[in-house]
Amino acid sequence: MNNIIKIDKVSKSYGSLKAVNNLSFLVKEGEFFSFLGINGAGKSTTINMICGELSKDFGSIEVCGEEVDGNNTSLKEKIGVVFQDSLLDKSLSVYDNLKIKASLYNITGKDFLDRYEELSKLFNLKEIEKQPISKLSGGQRRRVDIARAIIHNPSILILDEPTTGLDPGTRKSIWKVLNNLRKEKNLTIFLTTHYMEEAADSDYIVILDKGTTIAEGTPLELKNKYASDTVYIYNVDEENIKKLDKSYKKVRDGFKIIVKDLKEATDLIIKNKDLFKDYEVIKGKMDDVFLNATGYELEDE
Numbered sequence: 001m002n003n004i005i006k007i008d009k010v011s012k013s014y015g016s017l018k019a020v021n022n023l024s025f026l027v028k029e030g031e032f033f034s035f036l037g038i039n040g041a042g043k044s045t046t047i048n049m050i051c052g053e054l055s056k057d058f059g060s061i062e063v064c065g066e067e068v069d070g071n072n073t074s075l076k077e078k079i080g081v082v083f084q085d086s087l088l089d090k091s092l093s094v095y096d097n098l099k100i101k102a103s104l105y106n107i108t109g110k111d112f113l114d115r116y117e118e119l120s121k122l123f124n125l126k127e128i129e130k131q132p133i134s135k136l137s138g139g140q141r142r143r144v145d146i147a148r149a150i151i152h153n154p155s156i157l158i159l160d161e162p163t164t165g166l167d168p169g170t171r172k173s174i175w176k177v178l179n180n181l182r183k184e185k186n187l188t189i190f191l192t193t194h195y196m197e198e199a200a201d202s203d204y205i206v207i208l209d210k211g212t213t214i215a216e217g218t219p220l221e222l223k224n225k226y227a228s229d230t231v232y233i234y235n236v237d238e239e240n241i242k243k244l245d246k247s248y249k250k251v252r253d254g255f256k257i258i259v260k261d262l263k264e265a266t267d268l269i270i271k272n273k274d275l276f277k278d279y280e281v282i283k284g285k286m287d288d289v290f291l292n293a294t295g296y297e298l299e300d301e
């Protein structure tokens with residue numbers, strides 16, 4: 001797979017604040033890439049530089065083999081962006097918003113009508129197409145945002161927190177459409193999100209802190225490195241748990257033992273099989289990865 005986005009030693013300051021600091025990473029063509037980090041980590045700043053909306057101070061950004069310098073007209077054809085703050089014109093209807101965006105790409109007349117029909121089916125726009133954006137719910141607006149971003153069939157779709165504030169059902173339906181687009185059109189998806197379960201499905205993840213990469217890898221690699229697995233054991237006496245010589249915590253109806261990995265869990269269970277009658281092993285989750293990598297303390301449940 002080719003690298004469709006190459007970020008190499010990029011920095012950007014706002015006055016004395018270094019928002020992006022010597023940042024480097026790669027995104028492969030067709031992959032689902034997640035770009036994570038706490039509020040203010042520099043995600044949106046990086047996105048604005050990738051799509052040429054903001055100039056970088058140092059470093060190199062290549063998209064589809066072309067250096068981004070703010071004057072790339074062909075770049076606009078290749079990238080579709082759903083910005084954190086919607087770009088829709090609130091006073092205009094859904095249909096008119098899409099028509100105006102399409103006209104910027106010279107998609108007019110029958111070409112527009114065909115494309116509109118396609119997107120309308122994909123994002124269920126029929127019943128809302130005449131409504132002004134200001135009258136839409138958050139979820140409806142997000143659907144229009146995404147339709148707008150892909151109206152010109154870009155090869156990369158950048159989504160800056162596309163599902164923040166949406167209910168689980170709406171999030172699921174948006175992801176269904178996005179996943180289909182990936183499969184059918186080999187669309188590269190570049191996502192920022194604060195929902196770790198969304199990132200858990202990605203091919204590759206970069207975690208950013210203070211404008212620089214602090215962790216990267218596949219979800220499995222990151223889980224193995226940053227998230228411990230947990231064994232819960234129930235209906236046993238604390239005396240027996242003490243004998244295991246592992247650190248543990250009391251939980252409702254039993255105890256929680258943190259292990260490094262599944263191998264440690266398996267060894268522990270096999271060695272003490274008379275004790276482990278009622279238990280469960282929980283693999284570390286992306287939430288733990290994020291909290292551990294960014295240095296947040298994990299709260300005990």
Ligand SMILES: Nc1ncnc2c1ncn2[C@@H]1O[C@H](COP(=O)(O)OP(=O)(O)OP(=O)(O)O)[C@@H](O)[C@H]1O
Pocket residue numbers: 014017019037038039040041042043044045046084
């Ligand atoms: N236009 C601007 N002028 C001055 N400072 C800015 C500007 N835009 C962003 N910043 C600062 O740069 C840093 C990075 O901001 P950025 O918006 O890139 O973070 P983010 O990772 O997208 O955060 P969030 O998750 O809250 O969206 C923050 O400290 C922010 O306050």
Ligand SMILES: [Mg+2]
Pocket residue numbers: 043044045084160
């Ligand atoms: Mg942001």
